[in-house]
Amino acid sequence: MAPSAIQTHRPIVICGPSGSGKSTILTCLFKDHPDTFGFSVSHTTRKPRAGEQEGREYQFTNQEAFMKLVNEGGFVEYAKFGSNFYGTSEKAVKSVADAGRICVLDIEMEGVKQVKRSDLNARFLFLSPPSLEVLEQRLRGRATDSEDAVRQRLDHAKHEMAFGKEEGVWDKVVINDELDKAYKEVEEWIVDGGKYGSQA
Numbered sequence: 798m799a800p801s802a803i804q805t806h807r808p809i810v811i812c813g814p815s816g817s818g819k820s821t822i823l824t825c826l827f828k829d830h831p832d833t834f835g836f837s838v839s840h841t842t843r844k845p846r847a848g849e850q851e852g853r854e855y856q857f858t859n860q861e862a863f864m865k866l867v868n869e870g871g872f873v874e875y876a877k878f879g880s881n882f883y884g885t886s887e888k889a890v891k892s893v894a895d896a897g898r899i900c901v902l903d904i905e906m907e908g909v910k911q912v913k914r915s916d917l918n919a920r921f922l923f924l925s926p927p928s929l930e931v932l933e934q935r936l937r938g939r940a941t942d943s944e945d946a947v948r949q950r951l952d953h954a955k956h957e958m959a960f961g962k963e964e965g966v967w968d969k970v971v972i973n974d975e976l977d978k979a980y981k982e983v984e985e986w987i988v989d990g991g992k993y994g995s996q997a
């Protein structure tokens with residue numbers, strides 16, 4: 798039987814504390830490899846903001862429809878933030894692969910555990926800051942968060958760093974010390990000599 802798109806285009810899960818550099822590294826990757834990667838469009842029960850378009854930023858839905866999809870096992874991961882639900886449907890990930898791209902999932906710890914239990918056959922990358930001290934400097938340097946938010950992120954980062962050290966979870970752990978070096982290491986692992994982790 799011919800391999801499915803999801804087997805030839807294995808999704809990449811990237812996880813790491815806020816401020817570890819996920820967006821920075823993914824921006825480089827997408828720029829250096831145009832038309833290779835894609836993000837799946839998540840579902841959310843929150844209302845669209847001005848300028849947001851159905852099916853582009855999110856698939857906007859209501860709680861009843863969201864829960865129905867949960868019960869049908871349609872999500873590879875979902876979570877509640879504040880009073881709204883957010884989730885990644887299996888269909889959304891598969892449609893990225895069907896379009897000939899590798900789906901990149903930038904998700905947090907609980908989501909990673911759920912994707913691990915799914916049949917997505919994803920590859921798991923943990924991006925770590927060199928230390929909590931450096932992470933704090935970067936979060937402050939980014940200047941996008943209030944003092945309270947920085948403290949919350951650092952608090953959460955301690956648990957995430959422990960998760961990053963757990964056996965059997967990660968296919969690759971990269972320490973983002975010097976950006977160019979970390980990026981090269983991520984790129985090399987993802988591209989995998991042109992195989993992109995494909996076993997097919």
Ligand SMILES: Nc1ncnc2c1ncn2[C@@H]1O[C@H](COP(=O)(O)OP(=O)(O)OP(=O)(O)O)[C@@H](O)[C@H]1O
Pocket residue numbers: 813814815816817818819820821822935936938939973974975976977979
């Ligand atoms: N190797 C590095 N050396 C120095 N600064 C870095 C390095 N990598 C990233 N940064 C800086 O650290 C800050 C945090 O990076 P970034 O926003 O990419 O993190 P993130 O993991 O995507 O965070 P979030 O999960 O909150 O979106 C940014 O200001 C970025 O420019």
